[in-house]
Amino acid sequence: MSLQFSARVDHRDVDIAFEVATGETLAVLGPNGSGKSTALAITAGLLIPDRGKIVLDGRVLTDAGPATSRVAVAPHARRTALLGQEPLLFPHLSALENVAFGPRSHGTRRSEARRIAQRWLDEVGVGDLAARRPSQLSGGQAQRVAVARALAADPGLLLLDEPMAALDIAVLPALRHTLRRVLADRTVVLVTHDPLDALLLADRVVVLEAGRVIESGISGEVLKRPRSTFVARLAGLNLLDGTWRGDHVETSRGDRITGMVDGDAPASGTPVVAAFRPSSVSVFREPVHGSPRNSFQVRISELEPHADLLRVRAGDLAADVTLVAAADLELETGQRVTFSVKATEVAIYLL
Amino acid sequence: MRTRILGLLVAALMVAGGASACGRSDSGGGGGSGSKTTLTVFAAASLTSTFQKIGDKFEDEHPGVKVEFSFGGSSDLVSQIQQGAPADVFASADTANMDKLTAANLQAGDPKNFASNTLEIATPPDNPADIASFADLAKPGVKVVVCAPEVPCGAAAVKMESVTGVTLKPVSEEESVTDVLGKVSSGEADAGLVYVTDVAAAGDKVKGVPFPESNKVVNTYPIVALKDSKHSDIAQEFVDTVTGETGQSILAAAGFAKP
Amino acid sequence: MSDRTVGLPRWIYVPAVLGAAFVLLPLVAIVAKVDWTHFGSLITSQASRDAFVLSLKTSAISTGLCVVFGVPMALVLARRDFPGLAVIRSLVLLPLVLPPVVGGLALLYTFGRRGLLGSTLDAAGIQIAFTTIAVVLAQTFVALPFMVVSLEGALRTGGQRYEVAAASLGARPTTVFRRITLPLVVPGLISGAVLAFARSLGEFGATITFAGSLQGRTRTLPLEIYLQRETDPDAAVALALVLVVVAVLVIGLAGQGRGTR
Numbered sequence: 001m002s003l004q005f006s007a008r009v010d011h012r013d014v015d016i017a018f019e020v021a022t023g024e025t026l027a028v029l030g031p032n033g034s035g036k037s038t039a040l041a042i043t044a045g046l047l048i049p050d051r052g053k054i055v056l057d058g059r060v061l062t063d064a065g066p067a068t069s070r071v072a073v074a075p076h077a078r079r080t081a082l083l084g085q086e087p088l089l090f091p092h093l094s095a096l097e098n099v100a101f102g103p104r105s106h107g108t109r110r111s112e113a114r115r116i117a118q119r120w121l122d123e124v125g126v127g128d129l130a131a132r133r134p135s136q137l138s139g140g141q142a143q144r145v146a147v148a149r150a151l152a153a154d155p156g157l158l159l160l161d162e163p164m165a166a167l168d169i170a171v172l173p174a175l176r177h178t179l180r181r182v183l184a185d186r187t188v189v190l191v192t193h194d195p196l197d198a199l200l201l202a203d204r205v206v207v208l209e210a211g212r213v214i215e216s217g218i219s220g221e222v223l224k225r226p227r228s229t230f231v232a233r234l235a236g237l238n239l240l241d242g243t244w245r246g247d248h249v250e251t252s253r254g255d256r257i258t259g260m261v262d263g264d265a266p267a268s269g270t271p272v273v274a275a276f277r278p279s280s281v282s283v284f285r286e287p288v289h290g291s292p293r294n295s296f297q298v299r300i301s302e303l304e305p306h307a308d309l310l311r312v313r314a315g316d317l318a319a320d321v322t323l324v325a326a327a328d329l330e331l332e333t334g335q336r337v338t339f340s341v342k343a344t345e346v347a348i349y350l351l
Numbered sequence: 352m353r354t355r356i357l358g359l360l361v362a363a364l365m366v367a368g369g370a371s372a373c374g375r376s377d378s379g380g381g382g383g384s385g386s387k388t389t390l391t392v393f394a395a396a397s398l399t400s401t402f403q404k405i406g407d408k409f410e411d412e413h414p415g416v417k418v419e420f421s422f423g424g425s426s427d428l429v430s431q432i433q434q435g436a437p438a439d440v441f442a443s444a445d446t447a448n449m450d451k452l453t454a455a456n457l458q459a460g461d462p463k464n465f466a467s468n469t470l471e472i473a474t475p476p477d478n479p480a481d482i483a484s485f486a487d488l489a490k491p492g493v494k495v496v497v498c499a500p501e502v503p504c505g506a507a508a509v510k511m512e513s514v515t516g517v518t519l520k521p522v523s524e525e526e527s528v529t530d531v532l533g534k535v536s537s538g539e540a541d542a543g544l545v546y547v548t549d550v551a552a553a554g555d556k557v558k559g560v561p562f563p564e565s566n567k568v569v570n571t572y573p574i575v576a577l578k579d580s581k582h583s584d585i586a587q588e589f590v591d592t593v594t595g596e597t598g599q600s601i602l603a604a605a606g607f608a609k610p
Numbered sequence: 611m612s613d614r615t616v617g618l619p620r621w622i623y624v625p626a627v628l629g630a631a632f633v634l635l636p637l638v639a640i641v642a643k644v645d646w647t648h649f650g651s652l653i654t655s656q657a658s659r660d661a662f663v664l665s666l667k668t669s670a671i672s673t674g675l676c677v678v679f680g681v682p683m684a685l686v687l688a689r690r691d692f693p694g695l696a697v698i699r700s701l702v703l704l705p706l707v708l709p710p711v712v713g714g715l716a717l718l719y720t721f722g723r724r725g726l727l728g729s730t731l732d733a734a735g736i737q738i739a740f741t742t743i744a745v746v747l748a749q750t751f752v753a754l755p756f757m758v759v760s761l762e763g764a765l766r767t768g769g770q771r772y773e774v775a776a777a778s779l780g781a782r783p784t785t786v787f788r789r790i791t792l793p794l795v796v797p798g799l800i801s802g803a804v805l806a807f808a809r810s811l812g813e814f815g816a817t818i819t820f821a822g823s824l825q826g827r828t829r830t831l832p833l834e835i836y837l838q839r840e841t842d843p844d845a846a847v848a849l850a851l852v853l854v855v856v857a858v859l860v861i862g863l864a865g866q867g868r869g870t871r
Contacts, residue, residue, distance in 0.1 A: 015754070043780055045775065059708060074777075075774070075777040075778055075783050076777040076779075076780050076781055076783070076786075077780075079780065080778065081779055081780075082774070082775065083776050083779035084775075086771075088772055088775040090772055090775075090776070090789075090793075090794075092793045092794065092796070100780070101779055101789070102779040102780055102781075103777065105776075105779055105780045105781035105782070105785050106780050114814055143618075149779065150778075150779070153778075153780050155780075159778075242631040424840065426839070426840045426841070427839075430843065450654065450720075494740065499823065499837050499840075501837050501838070501840040501842075502840050503840045521824065521826065522739075522740035522821050522822060523740050523821075523822025523824050524822075524823055524824055524825070524829075525818070525822065525823055526818060526823060526833070526836055526837055526840075529820070530818060530822075530823075533819065534739075535721075536726040537718050537722055537724065538723055539722050539723055539724075539740070540720070540740075545736045547750065601792060610748060
């Protein structure tokens with residue numbers, strides 16, 4: 001194991017433990033106040049827990065508590081680069097100098113550091129913006145530079161704290177692709193509240209709630225079959241694996257799904273996932289036909305009332321309908337119905 | 352942070368305001384009934400304690416008259432009078448400043464000399480440099496502080512140098528007698544040159560070292576009633592009191608010599 | 611160039627203009643009082659030039675000392691939290707409210723021949739009183755809080771986020787200070803230095819109490835003005851104008867420097 005994390009912070013009522021394998025990306029999911037940022041701060045050395053031990057690649061970074069050997073390696077000596085919601089590019093340095101900052105801090109000569117910096121800027125697709133000041137960059141560009149800067153520091157562990165939360169939706173798919181590429185084979189802890197990020201960027205997921213780990217596992221499994229209320233309710237996406245067939249997704253069950261491809265169109269035969277929100281799904285008693293709609297014949301397995309909505313579960317799929325509509329449809333468990341969702345509501349991602 | 356700094360500034364203003372208020376209340380005396388005549392006397396700072404005593408006596412002898420003083424450097428006082436300050440009497444620490452006043456023709460009658468003062472050496476109480484004569488002030492390593500030649504006590508010091516033929520190398524030429532005494536009493540300087548009366552007023556904070564040549568440079572204090580006074584007869588009576596027996600005995604007690 | 615902002619109540623201009631006039635009129639009065647025919651000779655006398663050069667020299671050194679000590683002080687005050695910090699801050703800023711003469715006395719009791727440190731220094735053959743060093747100490751004493759206040763404000767406003775980012779990239783604390791903290795507070799540093807310089811230039815009370823007054827050594831411009839006033843008010847006024855012009859130039863240049871950044 002590359003990162004072993006266990007920590008307790010009494011006054012925040014946080015008690016968390018997890019591990020990240022070398023080259024693995026772990027997504028830490030959870031609602032606000034669940035302890036995600038605390039976990040990152042402890043890993044980065046910005047917060048010393050009441051008890052706990054952080055070990056990275058066999059090196060003890062933090063050892064707190066009544067143990068005889070207390071350790072608290074300073075933040076700069078941990079080789080844990082931190083990237084947050086805001087890029088926090090140093091405003092007085094150019095993009096290139098920002099990225100060169102890490103190598104320079106490790107004693108790399110100026111010219112060599114610049115060369116490294118340019119390579120990373122190219123890698124994240126903003127090589128032509130090297131001379132710009134941060135104030136001359138858009139939000140998405142700045143965050144790419146920040147990614148390059150974090151990677152150029154050659155960290156043993158990359159800590160990402162909601163790196164896409166503050167960005168315009170329009171730039172998300174492209175940045176997500178970039179992250180997928182550069183994060184592959186790196187040891188990463190990714191804090192997010194977006195299950196899609198967890199699915200697409202992470203190998204494994206831990207879900208936090210009220211300062212405790214309540215669920216963990218392989219990303220796709222946790223997200224498709226969530227046991228925790230958080231993943232199920234706040235994020236409960238309908239996720240269907242499948243294979244790209246040029247203009248539609250063919251799911252493992254044989255359903256045919258059309259939707260909006262996120263980013264460039266994948267090659268035919270590529271594994272993809274189709275995602276759509278339960279609120280986008282309409283429920284009908286009779287089969288529906290019409291080209292823009294995807295429809296699924298399902299049997300209702302569960303009915304969950306949520307305030308003024310009823311969540312209709314049918315195996316892997318879920319639909320939200322108003323209580324009035326539910327009454328009209330006379331829905332009940334075991335009933336056969338049709339779930340229908342517009343193609344424009346379905347997002348298709350490369351897996 | 353901002354509020355804290357603001358608080359400090361307010362406190363500073365209050366300190367400054369309070370200090371000036373305190374300075375005021377002393378000279379007032381009774382503070383009062385509208386029927387009283389107020390006589391305003393501008394006098395050199397070195398006359399502060401003696402003139403306050405003379406003022407008390409004067410008020411006792413003249414019921415209905417209140418004497419208010421404004422003490423300061425003689426040159427400041429002259430410029431204030433020239434700018435129209437409402438003064439009835441002016442007492443200067445030297446003839447030069449009195450000459451400035453008469454040159455502007457602001458006096459009523461001729462100025463009268465009422466006291467004189469001579470220089471004395473002041474040393475810290477333990478006299479660390481063993482100063483016993485004026486010539487000792489020129490010994491190497493002795494830190495001497497004098498008044499700057501621009502102020503009366505400094506002018507007197509320059510004259511004393513030429514009279515004695517002893518050239519001083521002062522470490523500082525101060526703006527006032529008070530500053531000279533401050534440096535001496537704190538032990539910063541080994542000796543200072545001030546007036547006899549200043550040494551007397553400083554009490555045991557400094558030690559006076561008289562020297563025989565001192566009587567060769569005599570500083571004379573003139574006084575005059577002012578032309579623009581609204582109470583010219585009372586102003587003249589005050590001048591007479593200062594030059595008369597009452598004033599002279601008080602001045603003598605403080606170390607002033609006859610003019 | 612016509613950014614419309616929320617309007618000000620019109621009556622606000624009355625006290626604002628009155629206040630500005632209150633500050634500006636005395637300056638106008640000084641200028642009006644200057645004896646222009648002799649202005650050149652008044653300000654170029656040996657005594658005046660000595661005082662002018664001494665003032666510029668000591669104020670520059672004092673400003674340098676304020677930077678050397680003020681920056682670390684501001685950093686500790688802005689970035690650390692420990693019991694008694696508030697008290698320490700108030701004490702450090704005390705010279706802001708202390709009458710300068712009291713500051714001079716305090717310095718005298720510290721660095722004077724018989725003072726707290728002075729007696730030790732004296733034994734080591736180091737004498738401070740009546741030297742130019744004393745002038746610099748007096749000026750630094752009164753000017754340091756301006757630097758600390760100005761810089762601490764800038765540091766607090768800027769926050770620590772960039773420093774955390776730099777540390778996470780592997781920069782040692784000294785590197786973070788040199789490459790991130792300092793460059794980011796340059797505007798605060800400049801305004802602090804300008805305030806400190808201006809305060810040093812105008813320093814009178816602590817200097818005369820602590821350093822004395824000797825031409826070319828301890829008699830700075832304000833002391834020279836005060837002294838000249840005794841015998842030659844015209845020279846005093848002319849020198850006062852020089853002092854005002856220097857102060858305005860320094861503040862103006864610094865403002866320009868910040869504006870173009």
